Amino acid sequence: MASIIRLHMPPKLATGAVIGTNAAQAHYLGAVMRRRAGDGLRVFNGTDGEYDAVIERIGRQGADVLLREQTRPPAPEPDCWLAFAPVKRDATDLIVEKATELGVSAIHPVFTERSQTGRVNRDRLGAIATEAAEQSERLHVPPVAEPIDLARFLAGFPPGRRLFVAAERQAAPPLVPMADLQPQALLIGPEGGFAPAELDGMARHGFVTLVSLGPRVLRAETAAIAGLARLLAAPDQS
Numbered sequence: 001m002a003s004i005i006r007l008h009m010p011p012k013l014a015t016g017a018v019i020g021t022n023a024a025q026a027h028y029l030g031a032v033m034r035r036r037a038g039d040g041l042r043v044f045n046g047t048d049g050e051y052d053a054v055i056e057r058i059g060r061q062g063a064d065v066l067l068r069e070q071t072r073p074p075a076p077e078p079d080c081w082l083a084f085a086p087v088k089r090d091a092t093d094l095i096v097e098k099a100t101e102l103g104v105s106a107i108h109p110v111f112t113e114r115s116q117t118g119r120v121n122r123d124r125l126g127a128i129a130t131e132a133a134e135q136s137e138r139l140h141v142p143p144v145a146e147p148i149d150l151a152r153f154l155a156g157f158p159p160g161r162r163l164f165v166a167a168e169r170q171a172a173p174p175l176v177p178m179a180d181l182q183p184q185a186l187l188i189g190p191e192g193g194f195a196p197a198e199l200d201g202m203a204r205h206g207f208v209t210l211v212s213l214g215p216r217v218l219r220a221e222t223a224a225i226a227g228l229a230r231l232l233a234a235p236d237q238s
């Protein structure tokens with residue numbers, strides 16, 4: 001059986017509604033996946049949940065889909081951000097895709113002293129996150145925040161959220177998930193690592209915990225995936 005296509009759509013989804021897709025989604029449905037009028041799919045978003053749907057009309061500019069019954073109600077997901085120093089393009093893409101699959105609630109590109117790149121294409125990363133949410137059966141697409149300098153990220157860090165800073169070659173305790181459902185965030189440094197002054201400065205904040213991801217020095221993308229796997233592996237976090 002062909003796999004079920006899931007499309008992320010803005011609110012407001014409801015049984016009986018006819019929703020128009022954008023041109024890119026119509027192209028994906030028709031030209032890439034060879035679907036036509038009468039074929040089924042699922043549509044979803046974090047606010048309305050997921051609906052069974054059927055294509056009523058499909059053209060170049062868009063498709064109309066009729067929503068049938070709700071297949072999943074909206075449900076909360078764990079509140080865990082990933083903050084990371086953008087690396088090379090392919091590695092950054094990988095981080096965003098895998099972080100979304102693993103279940104992060106938001107993605108924050110953060111520029112540090114040794115960041116290799118000063119540019120981030122938010123639209124591109126947003127599209128990668130949307131695709132990963134569609135594929136991994138999530139209801140929420142994590143927003144990709146405006147890139148920001150480390151100092152400003154820390155200054156604006158919301159109260160009540162714990163920040164785990166991944167620090168290699170330090171006598172830091174291993175990263176262990178918190179027992180309660182406190183909002184949290186994981187920060188991963190660039191390929192060159194954090195500068196010593198950055199680590200010292202971060203360690204002074206009460207909301208920061210420096211953590212180790214094991215004895216080896218991981219690439220930034222490996223560190224992001226390994227750390228998030230630990231924080232988000234529990235089945236009953238939401």
Ligand code: SAH
Pocket residue numbers: 165166167168169187188189190191192193194211212213214215216217218219220223
């Ligand atoms: N160039 C640095 C390594 C940087 S690795 C060096 O040789 O020391 C890139 C980022 O991945 C680091 O900033 C850190 O956030 C994370 N990282 C890699 N390995 C890690 C480990 N074993 N424990 C915790 N964080 C790690």
